[in-house]
Amino acid sequence: MGLFRKKQEKPHNDGSLRSVAIIMDGNGRWAKARGLSRSAGHVAGAKVVESTLSVLREYGVEAVTLYAFSTENWNRPKEEVDGLMKLFSEYLSGELAERIISSSTLSLRFIGERDRLPEDLRVKFEEIENKTAGRPFVCNLAINYGGRDEIVSAAKRLAALEREITKESLSEMLYTAGVPDPDLIIRTGGEKRISNFLLWQAAYSELVFTDTLWPDLDRAEIERCLLEFFKRKRRYGGLNAEDLKEEAGKKA
């Protein structure tokens, strides 16, 4: 007894976890710790995406939104930005693109402002979106995405259409229209902030922060994050079923 570490409990999705978003942070620090360039860190990070999606899919998640490049990430050195654009382009070509396109389950979509992105990337986005549309498991890849820009452009579009601005109409104009708001947002890399990600959609998301750097994220760590989510009690400003029952018991 006590010789073996207790095996970690496996998360069980009771249906409350439909949508997950991830701030994939820590590539730079992962590379630095190994004496590698930041770009090498991004290459290592890209390798974890597929396995993360398949673990989440296994747990019954329907939609995953991944933050790959923010509107503020243009402020990085040109070499790093160019490296990232090249990486996105390579990632969406060849073997991996083939696997995504030929899978019958995954719909890959791209969210963010496309105008500033290289032409070849925009063409790839469209091709992949068209070929994978309508499948049950949705992955939104956020590239040149900013939450504030997203809200401003949604409001502008409603104004141009002379439509009333309501919570529903505004949600419909966001890149994520039709995708459930994230139940859970995971940020790897130890920072505890949102960094302009899904500002509108995160209104009632549970936030889980892990110190694990993105390229090191593995099944065990994802499962720890999911377990933390399932332990949370969501209240949405009201009371949850358990609290209500307890309160009713007191009145009886």
Ligand code: IPE
């Ligand atoms: C996240 O990793 C990837 C992008 C922002 C593109 P970082 O590059 O921010 O890694 P750290 O935070 O410097 O370790």
Ligand code: IPE
């Ligand atoms: C957030 O990470 C953006 C992505 C993971 C794509 P950053 O590294 O850019 O965030 P800050 O600068 O630490 O807030």
Ligand code: MG
């Ligand atoms: Mg970072």
